[in-house]
Amino acid sequence: MNYRNFPMVPRVIFGRGSFNQLNDIIAPKRLSVNAPFIFLVDDIFKNNNWLSSRIPTSYDDRIIYISANEEPRTSQVDELVEDIILNTKERPSGIIGIGGGTILDLAKAVSIMITNKGEAKDYQGWDLVKNPAIYHVGIPTISGTGAEVSRTTVLTGPERKLGINSDYTPFDQVVLDSELTKDVPTEQWFYTGMDCYIHCIESLTGTYLNAFSQSYGDMALQLCEEIFLTDTLSSVDAQEKLMMASWHGGMSIAYSQVGVAHAMSYGLSYLLGTRHGIGNCIVFNHLEEFYPEGVKVFKAMKKKHNIVLPKGICANLSDREFDIMINISLSLEPLWENALGKNWKKIMTPKKLKELYQKM
Structure with missing residues (x-):
């Protein structure tokens, strides 16, 4: 019998208000002042100072607001990766997803595609990813999908809807702060x-x-x-x-x-x-x-x-x-x-x- 050796999320912080510790968590992971953290954030928080003002940006860090009204697409991943690569001096220090399943899946996929050639659709399936992803953090703002813990990132491609299922998909760090879910309709x-x-x-x-x-x-x-x-x-x-x-x-x-x-x-x-x-x-x-x-x-x-x-x-x-x-x-x-x-x-x-x- 050949048993699967699955990866887990290695680091988790849980507790109301733990989002405030994000800077302490990611600062040691910064590779240089020219290697920014990229925050992919649900655009529902764009005009929400309660959350957006607490995102710890410095140097060339970027916040990219993304609509979660549609399911994530492989083409969307490719566009984000291109935008990030063209607009950063060095490879990013990490990708931080803040939102529901759509944003978390995008964060996982983008972090994989920064280090793997080709297009996201090429990796839809099981164990096709060759190179480890860059450092990536998941911060759910709604609960239920399990995207924060799973080894898949579900994407709609040109031919099918299927995840990038790989050992490199799970987040390196997850922040579970239930206070972030308080305004969900x-x-x-x-x-x-x-x-x-x-x-x-x-x-x-x-x-x-x-x-x-x-x-x-x-x-x-x-x-x-x-x-x-x-x-x-x-x-x-x-x-x-x-x-x-x-x-x-x-x-x-x-x-x-x-x-x-x-x-x-x-x-x-x-x-x-x-x-x-x-x-x-x-x-x-x-x-x-x-x-x-x-x-x-x-x-x-x-x-x-x-x-x-x-x-x-x-x-x-x-x-x-x-x-x-x-x-x-x-x-x-x-x-x-x-x-x-x-x-x-x-x-x-x-x-x-x-x-x-x-x-x-």
Whole structure:
């Protein structure tokens, strides 16, 4: 048996207000006065002095504000890398991502592409990256995606939506400051939190499950149920616990995989641009056949928080558009094998998948 030797995030700081220690953390990593830190920041914070004024820039450091309204694209990574290389005197000291899953994935991808030739699309897949990334730091401002801990960076490329899965992808440092999540709107909080919940359900019911994944998945699931089904938590406790649920949920898939909802939501995202969190929710809502207990609890959470999911998003698609979604989805073989076993192709036929998409 050949076991995978997975990397973890080597350094983590956790606690409310820990963002204020960012300068102490990164200063020793500065290579020279001409090697700037590049901060990739969700543009929702552009006019938010509470956060932006605390970003510790000096010398030639740059803040690049990025919209998280669309899923990250390989072409966007290439443009950022070109901009950074053309406008810095020396290779940057590091990339620091401050935002949700979109910004964190971009930060991971940019830090890889600064040291690897070609285009980001060339590295979509498993273990294709040859050279270590430059120093990179992840600071989530919303909890649930697990992007802060995972060894993948999910990107929409010209031909597919697929991560750069590599040992060089995980952050060198993560700052978990739950205070940064205090202003997240309710719907966004729910959709991103459900990304974590769905990670857990797919990991814990999958054929790849093992004791490592299960221990993290069980903890994340327990935290999600406490956060989304009870009324006993203060808002601060809920923010702290969701941050930990996200971390554990991300860890639970390090040694396993996600499943049907993620595979199908990649198809939606590629064709329709559906955001990852809401896409997972739209799909998961119709997956009783595969995750009966998980979907039942999900519907209870949805009802409790008065969440109304979009309907009919696939109503007017052509056969060709359905085929694009189906092909993208079915290309994610490890996800289907985890969900349905070695003979998954007999269970999830293109026809069956189309029928599921037509419900949405």
